[in-house]
Amino acid sequence: DTAVSQTPKYLVTQMGNDKSIKCEQNLGHDTMYWYKQDSKKFLKIMFSYNNKELIINETVPNRFSPKSPDKAHLNLHINSLELGDSAVYFCASRRDREGPNTEAFFGQGTRLTVV
Amino acid sequence: AQSVTQLGSHVSVSEGALVLLRCNYSSSVPPYLFWYVQYPNQGLQLLLKYTSAATLVKGINGFEAEFKKSETSFHLTKPSAHMSDAAEYFCAVSESSWGKFQFGAGTQVVVTP
Numbered sequence: 001d002t003a004v005s006q007t008p009k010y011l012v013t014q015m016g017n018d019k020s021i022k023c024e025q026n027l028g029h030d031t032m033y034w035y036k037q038d039s040k041k042f043l044k045i046m047f048s049y050n051n052k053e054l055i056i057n058e059t060v061p062n063r064f065s066p067k068s069p070d071k072a073h074l075n076l077h078i079n080s081l082e083l084g085d086s087a088v089y090f091c092a093s094r095r096d097r098e099g100p101n102t103e104a105f106f107g108q109g110t111r112l113t114v115v
Numbered sequence: 116a117q118s119v120t121q122l123g124s125h126v127s128v129s130e131g132a133l134v135l136l137r138c139n140y141s142s143s144v145p146p147y148l149f150w151y152v153q154y155p156n157q158g159l160q161l162l163l164k165y166t167s168a169a170t171l172v173k174g175i176n177g178f179e180a181e182f183k184k185s186e187t188s189f190h191l192t193k194p195s196a197h198m199s200d201a202a203e204y205f206c207a208v209s210e211s212s213w214g215k216f217q218f219g220a221g222t223q224v225v226v227t228p
């Protein structure tokens with residue numbers, strides 16, 4: 001059973017298009033994240049949701065819109081894709097009731113290539 | 116804000132040699148520290164985490180890390196490198212139960228025969 005699953009794994013699209021990435025976790029966690037990993041492997045937080053509420057929005061262009069229909073899902077919609085959006089996007093989840101030293105579980109990533 | 120700094124973006128070790136990856140943290144409160152590993156084309160997997168129960172933390176795959184408050188460090192070691200240890204390693208700090216994980220820049224480990 002996959003704990004945190006993302007779809008699609010690969011996404012190639014043209015500039016200006018709109019695309020979505022889906023994430024689901026079956027761990028019963030309360031907090032979910034989106035991270036962006038650039039070509040130098042640097043990981044940057046984009047969004048965090050806790051119990052379906054947006055907690056963190058880290059200076060992300062408003063072309064990016066997360067949506068959490070329920071605690072188990074956090075999707076990422078991107079409008080008007082740009083070349084600079086090319087990256088690997090990771091979804092992660094975490095149980096927050098056990099204290100701050102609980103780890104996050106990551107999905108396999110979605111490699112987005114904008115051409 | 117809490118942060119971590121990884122010294123060395125690239126480490127090359129011989130198979131069987133010691134692996135040492137350095138991580139220093141910046142925090143005004145007790146930090147919650149983690150080491151993750153990323154194998155090629157995969158997501159991040161937890162190696163170990165500091166829980167304050169012990170300063171020497173043992174993780175998976177023979178890795179361990181030592182928390183040193185006086186040096187604000189949480190270095191990762193493995194006594195004997197294996198070819199399968201070739202990967203990207205990330206040190207991370209967490210701010211709160213639902214807060215973000217702040218990652219270091221990562222260290223790529225290359226293992227040579």
